[in-house]
Amino acid sequence: MKYIDEYRDGRLARDIARQIAAEARPGLTYHFMEFCGGHTHAISRYGLEDMLPGNVQMIHGPGCPVCVLPIGRIDAAIALALRPEITLCTYGDLMRVPGSNGSSLLKAKAAGADIRMVYSTLDALRIAEAEPHREVVFFAIGFETTTPPTALALKAAIARDLKNFSIFCNHVVTPAAIQTILESPDVRKLGTVKIDGFIGPAHVSTVIGTEPYEFFAEEFQKPVVVAGFEPLDVIQAILMLVRQVNDGRHEVENQYIRAVTQFGNEKAQAEVATYFELRDSFEWRGLGEVPYGALRLRPQYIRFDAETRFAMVTPAAKDNPACECGAILRGVKKPADCKLFGTLCTPDTPMGSCMVSSEGACAAHWTYGRFREKTRRMDAGRAVA
């Protein structure tokens, strides 16, 4: 833990918090969006909000791959998993994401679908090798961080000539989503969301580098600080953003110099580029269609594409009309603004995706921060086992 405790040092944190309070100008309000759910989780888990002055506010962004997956994709995966020849391999977080009509992969599993929880793409490959009579589909999901492992799994599948392995590709990309947020009417015209800067996800930048952010830091004149996921990383990034705003700068700064470089991991990028290409457009829950917002397999690897191989259809599916996940993912609303939050929707009975993943804004606020809501009853009293 030696290398982690250093990034959670409370004494250092209080020093930085004092600096933020001293440098944030009283007449100004600072709104920073942490794009990534990993940051949202860290902010909630370590109680960072308690340490910031009132005029420095964090807006939770859409950077949670489970949260932005449209219901239709979950429905499509459930329909696929229910086919008798299919073994669907998935990360655990996806199991409880609600599909249409109260369905979920967890319920499909109980109903007999062969769904296996895996910890890595390699587990899925192993299953495909061990059970050649099964059609093994890996439910691929995640940002730039998780795409290279999927690419390597494909590489291995080709090398081993695995004929029963394919991928349901839901990999999405970060910069396109940030651009969509900045171009959304909420931010540009209506002014309902004020964003003065971004905290960029470090793990994504270990792969893509800081360079992809330089375009919109310049174009939209918003500062970006790429930061790590430990609480000290986050609070330091906030200080760096405050300073940029005060100086009138809009640069891409790198807080996570211990692993992030300007151009990232070019080897990983090359592996990804070998197997994947950008989709023209992809639906993100909350953001709608995001141009170039996701990846798909290149045509020469289409035999590994589960969507083609099994003629999967992604049905148009609507969120619960009362669920505010969409507005929360755009930063327009906060979790507690949603009528369902803490009433019908809790991590035990999630209605929307933001309440499922521990990186979702609603789950993080419910699990760690709901004591800050004074006005509503949030105790979720329950029978004790």
Added chain:
Amino acid sequence: MNVMMKTYRRKLDIRNGLVDLSHGAGGRAMGQLIEDIFHKAFDNEWLRAGNDQSAFVVPGGRMVMTTDGYVVSPLFFPGGNIGSLAVHGTINDIAMAGAKPLYLSASFIIEEGFPLADLNRIAETMGDASREAGVPVITGDTKVVERGKADGVFISTAGVGMVPDGLDLRSDAARPGDTVIISGSIGDHGVAVMSKRENLEFDTAIISDTAALHRLVASMVAVGGQHIRLMRDPTRGGIAATLNEIAHQSRLGFRIDEDAIPMKPEVAAACEFLGLDPLNVANEGKLVAVVAPEAAEAILAAMRADPLGREAAIIGAAVADEQCFVQMLTSFGGGRIVDWLSGEQLPRIC
């Protein structure tokens, strides 16, 4: 002249044999299994009497009774196995009432094909644990089910104990201002078991904390029984679940201090890379006590004098809180809720 013919019995092949359906069929094979494995491991006067039940005399007073099922996977883990777990867990449920555990029962549901060597090892560990604790297993049952209908072996237990006169610990007895004490480091059992889970295997020096806590409890009761409001062993769901249960049953909240919670660095590191919150991870040899503040130091000192309470620490206090929140001051400096775990303990995906 009546000559007793001693029938020849092939010895049970404990080293290489497997449990088969005849071992649960009620015939000689079952008798032999019970005799050669269980009676040998648990040996005591009640089992030697060979009845279907065991009789014992108890003094007058309040008794407690508990029952528990054990389905741990894997069956063997660093620091113990399902057998020691069954003995310790049952004793601890009795001890949390402040009671002195007296007798245990154990019922085994065994899967066809289970190695006799493993069964013997489990029974021997269980016998050792029960002797060490001074709480005999005085009656039991054996069933064998077809392959695939169980996972190796399941153990179901019951236990009875006597509560000392004047002691009445209840789950709704905590009051605002009370002190919360934990008997030692958290998360050891859960991490030890997880380190041996299929697909998750990792090397760790952590061993399960599985232990019987009744002697620790007796020393606490001796110095301040009337000041102990209640005790719980934070097993599944960890101390987070335990504190939330008490908060709701006593209709109050807790404020705890992350820096005060004892935790081994190896456990913290394993939880970090598994994406787990150690507050949710199971313990099998720890207790949480809510005590009157004026007696907290004396009870803490008594705990620290016991080998199982050497690292005991005060971790927080009960407060009036209509919403029954368990809140923690993080080492980092901010506040957070400590909640029940939702669903299974799932590692993060990215």
